[in-house]
Amino acid sequence: MIKRLFLYFDGFSTHRALRFMPRIVLGFLIVLWMTTIPEHRLFWGNDNVLFRFGMADSILENTFLRLYYQPEIYAWIYFSHPFLLIAGLRNSAYSWIPRLLGWFTGMLLYQAAPGILGWGAILLLQFAFLLIPVHYETASSVRKWFNSLSIAAMRIQTILVISVIAIFMWGSDQWPKGETIYYLIHQPSEVRTFLYETSSGLNWLWMTITYALLIITTCLTASLLFRPTRYYSTVFILVIGSVAVLSFNNLAHGFAVITLALPWIDARESYD
């Protein structure tokens, strides 16, 4: 049993998701960066409108808060970020260098303006971090080990995210009553205008969607873990993510949901 588990881990090193995941995740981060261009000087640089009290406790936190303390260096970070991400799209032995720097600059930008991109950006940056050492079809045994570690970590991360959401859904007041989507689409800063304008009148639809999401999220953790249902689970996540991209003003939400499905794609072929 333990040996099978170890072979299972070893088999991850050639998982086909590793071929496209860096391109998709870094591509999402590039698109997110593009969405910040019109108003970027509001959030980064000397004239930014953000405000923070005091300093953080640890050296690490203060390192990532550098743009708060030194806003004048923002242009170096902000404009180098997309070029580093683009350089990290390639599948080469040295791609870990631009990926590492791209992730680092992304973290600096995110930590200086956490309210702009929200939880979606956190998840994308965590996946970008896990993808730093990935080199698909490498001959190096060390790189293969990193490939395995990366895909295993991303899968556990997905399970953690979905199961935490499901647990809190059942503990909330609104989800079990079918009200969450109704209250969500009443927030004009969250959802696109066409949805906000329909916020009154389609209550049956919002209730149906809420219950459907509650049931799907609850079942997802288990259905991802079992091979026969894995394919359908990834399709569900991709559909929910695509709808989120179309529905939310913040693209990071939808991108993050789509990213949750990516480590599980190719599930049918990979272990046969």
Added chain:
Amino acid sequence: MKKTLLAALIGGIILTIHYTLCALNALPVEQTTIGDRYAQPLFQQPWQKLGSDLPTNKIELEFRKKNKGRDWSDWKDATASYSYEPSSQAERVEQAIVDELRWQLTHNLYSENGRVELKTIMESSTYSKAVYYVIRLERYNENNYPDSVQLRAAIEFIPEMDAADTRQLTYFTFPPYGAP
């Protein structure tokens, strides 16, 4: 084969420790756990927000300003008055401040001698953030340095499902703030 097993074992140990600490951060049992200290800032797990209740009200931050020798201006939305759309990232910043303000209004609003007291809220960093946001936007967009600004939170309660929509606004008005 032995090397493979050893590599997998090391990988398994790393992942077990890492995600145990991340899970402690994601499912907070205490206020500050070892998981919180480990997960900040690289591996924070704020997913509980996605499964939690959403606000049952809409709040907009409004302000008015006073320049030397002039009267108070009309009340304006802190972000929309500078032509930012509701879908803009500037509005998202306003809503991030409003979220904190909502928490303050829920937990720190009280009445004393029959009067609503905003003292505790005004001592919070949230109020400072709101004032800073308004003054900074005014400077950024209008190149104006007002002597004083005054804030208020315009609250619209979302009716329960199938209840009539009254669209009534409730205001919490803060005392004027003398800008430096």
